[in-house]
């Protein structure tokens with residue numbers, strides 16, 4: 001099958017590469033010429049584990065090409081996937097302009113019987129509207145349209161695409177369904193469930209899935225707030241409720257709030273769609289409000305701990321990406337928490353294994369450091385915002401020894417309060433007892449089960 005992907009970002013590039021791996025002939029088109037030049041040189045412009053190797057082998061096999069020219073890349077495709085961005089407008093509604101532009105671009109060149117597949121996350125009714133846009137450009141053209149939402153997660157995108165829990169596509173046109181069935185046949189042959197439904201249902205499934213996952217995160221963060229007030233331990237509570245298969249343990253890691261390229265914008269768009277269609281999504285409206293307020297709450301927790309020393313304090317931020325194993329900082333909690341600290345007069349040093357280049361484009365007045373130890377040296381406080389594995393293995397005694405102050409705010413629950421008893425640190429974490437520097441030994445109760453607690457801190461992340 002000849003496939004063209006419009007948009008070679010996190011989703012387009014991964015999907016294109018993986019579809020080539022499944023045996024299709026794929027051309028990825030991006031309007032960013034610099035990105036295309038880098039791709040043609042074999043360079044992966046994003047950080048995504050495993051993608052580089054897969055891309056190289058499929059280029060080598062002659063199944064994967066890159067182009068900045070829609071005419072050149074889409075004219076003889078059997079299916080054209082649109083995988084461009086769908087950011088938020090100022091009022092929270094979805095900005096469909098990139099998707100609409102992509103549809104106009106391909107309308108002029110696609111061949112008769114081509115199937116246009118919308119992979120971007122779009123609100124219900126978008127495929128219908130895109131059909132009209134394409135028809136306006138090429139009235140006489142016989143083409144099909146389908147929705148095929150993508151569920152991959154950055155950081156595990158290649159595995160998620162090649163070994164998904166399910167593939168969902170929807171179309172009201174049997175020809176589109178037949179083509180998509182053929183495209184995903186190699187996955188169906190491996191036992192993957194391929195769900196075929198209507199166009200509108202497929203669009204709704206993606207938003208409902210993301211809204212539900214974000215609700216789980218928002219819920220456990222609210223439970224964490226309660227735990228902090230009453231002496232509970234959110235890790236134990238999450239483990240206890242997660243053992244119920246009706247609830248499940250995934251997405252029950254309390255933390256700094258959900259961020260990233262999907263949940264914040266998708267929950268906003270879902271809520272806006274509900275308002276527009278007179279079907280209010282009250283749960284999601286409340287969730288969005290709580291998640292946005294959380295960044296300020298967590299910054300204030302640190303400022304309160306620093307007290308009169310907050311103005312002029314140096315804070316080391318460990319982790320800028322919205323979650324581990326990606327360089328993506330879109331809507332990352334770091335982008336909200338850092339400015340609150342700066343507003344209170346804090347100086348920020350920061351480290352992230354992969355996201356510092358992107359963060360430098362969006363954050364001002366940050367001293368970027370080569371590693372976590374450099375960031376922590378002479379700092380009054382250290383805040384962990386991303387659950388990078390390398391942070392879990394930091395030598396905390398060494399960190400404590402080089403800091404000027406003694407505050408460690410672990411907003412990813414990388415360590416246990418009981419790990420702090422021999423350290424000269426005040427340890428704040430999410431939904432668990434605070435370990436005060438002066439009385440560490442008496443304040444910390446041993447967790448009931450370290451195995452369960454560690455397992456819970458390592459489960460899903462927000463994104």
Ligand SMILES: NC(=O)c1ccc[n+]([C@@H]2O[C@H](COP(=O)([O-])OP(=O)(O)OC[C@H]3O[C@@H](n4cnc5c(N)ncnc54)[C@H](O)[C@@H]3O)[C@@H](O)[C@H]2O)c1
Pocket residue numbers: 006007008009010011012029030031032035083084085086098101102105119120121122150151152153154261262
């Ligand atoms: N990132 C994720 O984890 C993820 C997961 C599932 C779904 N999604 C959805 O997938 C879509 C794409 O997300 P992303 O993270 O890959 O975005 P992205 O910003 O990484 O990539 C979009 C790419 O499209 C290119 N582009 C835009 N308009 C174009 C046009 N007219 N012609 C050619 N190229 C064009 C841009 O230059 C950019 O490289 C969004 O709707 C998103 O919500 C994202």
